[in-house]
Amino acid sequence: MTHDEIEILYVEDNALDVELTLVALNRSRVANKVHIARDGEEALQFLFCRGPHAGTPFHAPKLVLLDMKLPKVDGLEVLQAIRTDPRTAMIPVVVLTSSNEQRDMLESYRLHVNSYIQKPVDFDTFQQVVQQLGMYWLVVNQTPLPATLPATSSGGD
């Protein structure tokens, strides 16, 4: 799967959560187009074509699923970086986290998160949530075409 086929950038440090989410996504038939970033830094490298992704042309995923508590660069910092760069500012970002702390929620919404979801403990419910997410953001929702996005500096090509 190449960089430009990626539909979902999933930022999650916990391997078991990754596995569970992939199972849930798989059952919703979108698992083949997910890129996993294991911390905030990896996520930013992927999005902005840096580090191991240097040289790949810029490509905006249809959705970023973002955990809050991440090593190195945390979820809020990733969200801020996404919202700051005009190339990524309009990518739908859904926070998918264990925490339902008000301050995390407040900060996320202040940074224009599109949705904030607390991962349900019960797997059936979690499965439903993931399915709804995939359905809504990848099928129902419309985002502006890349050509209509404001022109910016080089995408690292």
Added chain:
Amino acid sequence: MPGPIMDHTPSFLHDLGQPGIVSAMIALGAAKILPAVSVGVLVAVLTILIAAAVLFVAVADSRRKAETVIVELTNQFNERKRAAEQMSQRVAQLEVLVAELTAQLEAANKESEAFSYTVGHDLRAPLRHISGFSKILRDTYSASLDTTAQDYLRFVCDGAKNMGRLIDDLLAMGRIGRQELVPRPTDLNLLVGGAVANLQQEYEGREIDWKIGELPSIECDSTLVKQVFANLLSNAVKYTRLREKASIEVGRVTTDGAPTIFVRDNGTGFDQRYAHKLFGVFQRLHSAEEYEGTGIGLATAQRIVLKHGGRIWAEAEVDKGATFFFTLAAGCRGSANGAKSTAAGES
């Protein structure tokens, strides 16, 4: 007739022979020291002390006496000043103590916040994994599991789910403890209406006779008080489950002159001897097999009511339903738009 006082003032101050005292008094904060001189003889010393806001009038019939009076006044003033200094020292000490306690309280609050953040975030993750993978095992590998193994896996799932609920409820209760009340005028009937509507899923398909009386409008934290109604009504719905025709009543009475809200049901009730245990965290009067629940709902309700300066109590009899009463403090002004009702008995 005495001549103008001020004519003699300079000579008095110098003639006193004790200019040290005078300057000391001025330094101590005496705003003015005025000699009252009549025909060349000092008859009084007027001392106006700013700090003590006291006007001393010393009467003297000679200069010698005037000196003594000034010394006395100085002593008195010194004493007052010492007392005032001691007082302000004590005030300063208290201020330091208050600051220290406030800092400690803030630290404790922060710690408790950090604790619940960790509990909320880090404890839920492994639970999700337990629930998730046992569910996947049951779904995907059921063919290679016999029924006992499947049952056990179900228990694992249920256990994780319960613990998740416990954590959520405990966290919610902890939040209430830290939360500041936001009182505003509240129509309790609206709160009850909202709480009943939110419960709909819990009583779907059941016949419940709702009797919602006229409730007062009071000043309270509406979000929290709605939670009280939600918890009490959810209990009422739960414990009337075995009734063919459940009846749940919300109304107001007056107890000890205070407007009191009650929620009454015709459900299972409980043994009044254990009423004191109802509001403890994790305390339950029914087994989880009989009636599901975490034992936090009433503890949360009590916490909210106490935070409002009110009290909550219950009256019940086994198999004859239960009535929960609560007040919301003297501070919560109520406008009595409610229908008058008499004290509650069991229906």
